Amino acid sequence: MATQEEVFKNxxxxxxxYGFVFPSSEIYDGLGAVYDxxxxxxxxxxxxxxxxxxxxxxxxxxxxxxDAAIFMHPTTWKASGHVDxxxxxxxxxxxxxxxxxxxxxxxxxxxxxDEKIQKEVDKAHKRFGDSxxxxxxxxxxxxxxxxxxxxxxxHERYSKAMNDNNLDELKQIIxxxxxxxPISGTRNWTDVRQFNLMFSxxxxxxxxxxxxxxxxxxxxxxxxxxxxxxxxxGRMKVPFGIAQxxxxxxxxxxxxxxxxxxxxxxxxxxxFFVRPGEEMKWFEYWKQFRLKWHKALGLGDxxxxxxxxxxxxxxxxxxxxIEFLMPFxxxxxxxxxxxxxxxxxxxxxxxxxxxxxxxxxLNTSYTPYVIETSIGVDRMFLSVMCSAYKEEQLEGGDTRVxxxxxxxxxxxxxxxxxxVKKDGLPEKAREVMNLLRFDFNIQYDEKDSIGKRYRRQDxxxxxxxxxxxxxxxxxNCVTVRSRDTMQQVRIPIDELHEMIRKEVDMTxxxxxxx
Ligand code: GAP
Numbered sequence: 275m276a277t278q279e280e281v282f283k284n285x286x287x288x289x290x291x292y293g294f295v296f297p298s299s300e301i302y303d304g305l306g307a308v309y310d311x312x313x314x315x316x317x318x319x320x321x322x323x324x325x326x327x328x329x330x331x332x333x334x335x336x337x338x339x340x341d342a343a344i345f346m347h348p349t350t351w352k353a354s355g356h357v358d359x360x361x362x363x364x365x366x367x368x369x370x371x372x373x374x375x376x377x378x379x380x381x382x383x384x385x386x387x388d389e390k391i392q393k394e395v396d397k398a399h400k401r402f403g404d405s406x407x408x409x410x411x412x413x414x415x416x417x418x419x420x421x422x423x424x425x426x427x428x429h430e431r432y433s434k435a436m437n438d439n440n441l442d443e444l445k446q447i448i449x450x451x452x453x454x455x456p457i458s459g460t461r462n463w464t465d466v467r468q469f470n471l472m473f474s475x476x477x478x479x480x481x482x483x484x485x486x487x488x489x490x491x492x493x494x495x496x497x498x499x500x501x502x503x504x505x506x507x508g509r510m511k512v513p514f515g516i517a518q519x520x521x522x523x524x525x526x527x528x529x530x531x532x533x534x535x536x537x538x539x540x541x542x543x544x545x546f547f548v549r550p551g552e553e554m555k556w557f558e559y560w561k562q563f564r565l566k567w568h569k570a571l572g573l574g575d576x577x578x579x580x581x582x583x584x585x586x587x588x589x590x591x592x593x594x595x596i597e598f599l600m601p602f603x604x605x606x607x608x609x610x611x612x613x614x615x616x617x618x619x620x621x622x623x624x625x626x627x628x629x630x631x632x633x634x635x636l637n638t639s640y641t642p643y644v645i646e647t648s649i650g651v652d653r654m655f656l657s658v659m660c661s662a663y664k665e666e667q668l669e670g671g672d673t674r675v676x677x678x679x680x681x682x683x684x685x686x687x688x689x690x691x692x693x694v695k696k697d698g699l700p701e702k703a704r705e706v707m708n709l710l711r712f713d714f715n716i717q718y719d720e721k722d723s724i725g726k727r728y729r730r731q732d733x734x735x736x737x738x739x740x741x742x743x744x745x746x747x748x749x750n751c752v753t754v755r756s757r758d759t760m761q762q763v764r765i766p767i768d769e770l771h772e773m774i775r776k777e778v779d780m781t782x783x784x785x786x787x788x
Pocket of ligand 1: 648
């Protein structure tokens, strides 16, 4: 049986082989942590975005969308705090010349203690079988207690160093823990220094007059700076929200796990403006709504969990992540943050504009508080792919790779296949295709055996394969083969549209949310 790591590696290859994700500019050997979406990837990604957009805007009459520019006035990033504080602590190994995030090296070390503890627990579980009392074992086993004590001490020291922004202490922890570079195997480390994650470029035609600007590291600021525009032109009443989907850029140092951490990625963000004092009520509402949105896809309720932030940013009064069980563990897919009135106040201060709301019911003006929901499209894409990818053993020793995607997200909804390339079957197949293509993404395939054609569609997650055979010319019926059950049924051509619609209509999914 393949390990999770092997399955993930296979999934990455599968994404390339079947046109979901390619390394960027691959003919020049690619560009680190930048990826392109292929012909199937873009369809899946668009479906995810459509689901999010409809759930946020169509289902909430007080939420509207915008599409702000990627380039923004540079003072935006001064006001938001990104120029001064959007940093990662970096350390270089002098022998391998490789650069690492100091915090990640230490977090990996903490994870190693956790793994050691888990190993002891698993070993004991095997030894004692059903009578094993894990809680008791964790509280009394000397080896577990020793690892736990070291882990907790390291965690405390690390948290303090991060809170105090103490870079010397971060380096000392790395030295004291004996952390080595995975490439050179040495402890020949440089000092730790802060590295800003924003990409910058210059705007303007002359070198002298050029202005340093940044590629936005989050889409949220495009919403904050447009708060007044949208509130006034849309005559929006608090509480209301502004939603946006768009690219964001971060010069990530430790970029790994495929599209999980990229340098150019896409976010779907929504800022919900509320009365001061009502933010916790809305924070709870958005936590529950966003989790429902994820679960409605049917990827498995047990694969989600909330992870509340222990350490809050100075402007936040609550924050949680929705984590998804990837093959490499539970990982953040979405963040839900209660950001107080920090951003709007900062933009008011730096722009000199009054950014407030006059509440007619309270007969007073205030700076609204904000609840933010922020989800990465690419991480969502990855979570869907990870749960859909299956290497199945079939009866008779055969295997198949199938993407059991939620039908509503599948790039192609049905493939039309004439049994043979003659006898008028291709013409009939094209007729059937014309009945469906205006409402669904449909493919046509007449090459190779039917079996091979089924496998190709399984590999890209197509829910239905529709075969046109000689009988079709007489009885106007077709054979429909289901991706998941591999069962075949014969149905009249007239019923095809409704059968597909029932399975792939996004309305069914959206109805689960209200
Ligand atoms: N406006 C808040 C914000 O940007 P964040 O936690 O930094 O918060 C939100 O990012 C989401 O964006 C994350 O939960 C993740 O899904 C996605 N994201 C962040 N950095 C990413 C990266 N380097 N590659 C892919 N997705 C990323």
